[in-house]
Amino acid sequence: MTLLKLDELQVSYKLPGRGTLRAVDGVSFELEPRQVLGLVGESGCGKSTLARAVCGLEAASAGTIEFNGRPIGKLGLRKRDPGLMRIQMVFQNPFASLNPRRTIGSQIEDGLRVNPDRDAWNVADLLEHVELDAESRTRYPHQFSGGQRQRVAIARAIAAGPELLIGDEPIASLDASLQARIAILMRKLAVETGAALLFISHDLSVVRVIADDVAVMSAGRIVERGPVEQVWSQPQDPYTQRLLAAIPVVDGLGVLPG
Amino acid sequence: MTDILAVQTRRKGRLRISKQLRTPLAITGGAIVVFWLLIALFAQWIRPFDPLAQDFMRLQPPSAEHWFGTDQVGRDVLSRVITGAQVSIPLALMLVVFAMLIGSLLGAIAGYFGKAIDEVIMRIADLVFAFPTIILAMVIAAALGPSLTNAVIAMLIVSWPAYARVTRSLVLGARNAEYVIAGRLLGNGPFTSLRKDILPNVLSPVVVLATLDVGTAILLLSGLSFLGLGAIPPTPDWGAMVADGVQNFSSWWIAVFPGLAILTVVLAFNFLGDALRDALDPRSQEAVQGRAL
Numbered sequence: 001m002t003l004l005k006l007d008e009l010q011v012s013y014k015l016p017g018r019g020t021l022r023a024v025d026g027v028s029f030e031l032e033p034r035q036v037l038g039l040v041g042e043s044g045c046g047k048s049t050l051a052r053a054v055c056g057l058e059a060a061s062a063g064t065i066e067f068n069g070r071p072i073g074k075l076g077l078r079k080r081d082p083g084l085m086r087i088q089m090v091f092q093n094p095f096a097s098l099n100p101r102r103t104i105g106s107q108i109e110d111g112l113r114v115n116p117d118r119d120a121w122n123v124a125d126l127l128e129h130v131e132l133d134a135e136s137r138t139r140y141p142h143q144f145s146g147g148q149r150q151r152v153a154i155a156r157a158i159a160a161g162p163e164l165l166i167g168d169e170p171i172a173s174l175d176a177s178l179q180a181r182i183a184i185l186m187r188k189l190a191v192e193t194g195a196a197l198l199f200i201s202h203d204l205s206v207v208r209v210i211a212d213d214v215a216v217m218s219a220g221r222i223v224e225r226g227p228v229e230q231v232w233s234q235p236q237d238p239y240t241q242r243l244l245a246a247i248p249v250v251d252g253l254g255v256l257p258g
Numbered sequence: 259m260t261d262i263l264a265v266q267t268r269r270k271g272r273l274r275i276s277k278q279l280r281t282p283l284a285i286t287g288g289a290i291v292v293f294w295l296l297i298a299l300f301a302q303w304i305r306p307f308d309p310l311a312q313d314f315m316r317l318q319p320p321s322a323e324h325w326f327g328t329d330q331v332g333r334d335v336l337s338r339v340i341t342g343a344q345v346s347i348p349l350a351l352m353l354v355v356f357a358m359l360i361g362s363l364l365g366a367i368a369g370y371f372g373k374a375i376d377e378v379i380m381r382i383a384d385l386v387f388a389f390p391t392i393i394l395a396m397v398i399a400a401a402l403g404p405s406l407t408n409a410v411i412a413m414l415i416v417s418w419p420a421y422a423r424v425t426r427s428l429v430l431g432a433r434n435a436e437y438v439i440a441g442r443l444l445g446n447g448p449f450t451s452l453r454k455d456i457l458p459n460v461l462s463p464v465v466v467l468a469t470l471d472v473g474t475a476i477l478l479l480s481g482l483s484f485l486g487l488g489a490i491p492p493t494p495d496w497g498a499m500v501a502d503g504v505q506n507f508s509s510w511w512i513a514v515f516p517g518l519a520i521l522t523v524v525l526a527f528n529f530l531g532d533a534l535r536d537a538l539d540p541r542s543q544e545a546v547q548g549r550a551l
């Protein structure tokens with residue numbers, strides 16, 4: 001059974017003055033449970049808008065999104081449908097995604113509170129799984145580095161027991177040395193907890209390491225999708241070919257970070 | 259350099275604030291505020307005479323017995339100034355607290371929900387803003403009839419919009435912060451989101467505004483009493499006492515001492531508010547929290 005199904009999804013933004021910008025322009029794809037899909041494309045191609053729409057943060061101007069057969073509409077000011085809370089997101093900027101006035105422990109507990117399986121985790125377990133000290137639960141976000149904060153954000157998302165974990169460029173604002181580690185950690189936790197992972201990035205080499213499937217997005221459309229190795233070795237679409245050619249090469253095989 | 263300093267002190271949590279409040283002005287302000295609070299608290303025991311008893315010679319200048327002299331009906335001015343602290347300071351504090359609660363709640367609702375609710379609340383606020391504060395307060399107080407309660411109600415009506423505006427703009431900025439959205443994705447409804455994620459992060463500027471406003475409130479309250487719209491005559495209110503002094507201009511002590519009391523309290527709260535504003539400066543905080551990155 002399909003976990004997430006997008007059907008001809010369009011999302012438009014009103015531009016100041018007249019006119020609209022169609023950020024997502026007719027995207028259809030399906031995501032199976034436990035699948036790890038990398039979504040790549042250049043800045044401004046609509047990746048983040050797609051993620052926000054799946055979370056209900058943007059309204060679809062046409063087309064539908066279904067999660068476990070349940071349609072996703074705009075969240076607006078309502079409380080989120082408990083069924084849709086099985087979708088959780090890790091944001092790009094770990095300096096903005098944690099409340100500066102609350103301890104990380106209490107923020108992770110917010111996640112645990114909506115987990116249908118109440119005894120699945122506790123805060124200490126979660127902190128250990130994201131490779132942080134269990135004692136750090138009483139500390140505030142400003143006491144952590146960027147990479148550590150992103151681990152906390154991942155722990156909070158996992159705490160909610162997601163069936164679909166979305167990473168919206170979760171590694172883009174981290175040190176190069178950390179990017180692959182955080183990405184691999186997300187994959188590991190998603191696989192362990194049986195969640196599917198939609199990993200958005202513009203870094204193809206990281207996506208290659210962690211994803212099963214990769215979808216390439218350009219100008220609001222998905223131009224190519226397939227298993228990672230296939231897209232990597234035999235890119236069909238000219239845009240994918242250009243994207244792959246743009247990866248800096250030092251040894252003729254492409255660079256694997258980390 | 260200052261950034262490093264800020265980070266180090268920030269790590270110690272609450273210490274950070276007290277360290278930044280350790281400026282000469284802040285200490286002076288704090289000391290004067292504490293002084294007046296103690297006077298208000300222990301007025302019964304400190305004052306040498308009954309503030310209402312008309313037992314003495316009229317219009318005596320300051321002397322060893324009557325440090326601040328006596329007024330036009332033979333009451334001891336020092337006792338009346340001390341008792342006046344019990345009237346002005348608690349009322350001003352209460353007023354500011356209520357104005358802050360009402361104003362920031364309405365402002366937060368306007369900012370968070372937007373659209374029609376925002377329009378209604380903020381247009382009412384604009385309506386109040388359109389009149390000069392003291393004039394509107396006078397009109398309302400006059401319409402309600404002179405009494406301290408009515409003066410406070412009048413001042414409440416004119417002072418909540420400032421808090422509503424500030425809180426609204428702060429909430430507008432914080433509403434789309436990623437941690438607020440993350441909270442919404444974890445099932446926070448709008449009110450939980452406001453209470454848990456937004457308000458704790460926007461309240462410090464509002465508290466600064468409130469501290470600065472205590473001085474204004476005392477001044478406004480004294481102003482209303484001076485005009486005969488606040489305290490009713492025997493009540494020893496500073497503003498009303500200044501008004502008495504104006505009618506007996508040659509007896510300068512009647513107006514000067516309550517006037518000095520108003521001056522010192524207002525100045526002290528302004529010093530304190532200024533220092534608090536510097537300590538909670540959102541820019542220095544932002545640098546500390548790394549949002550600038």
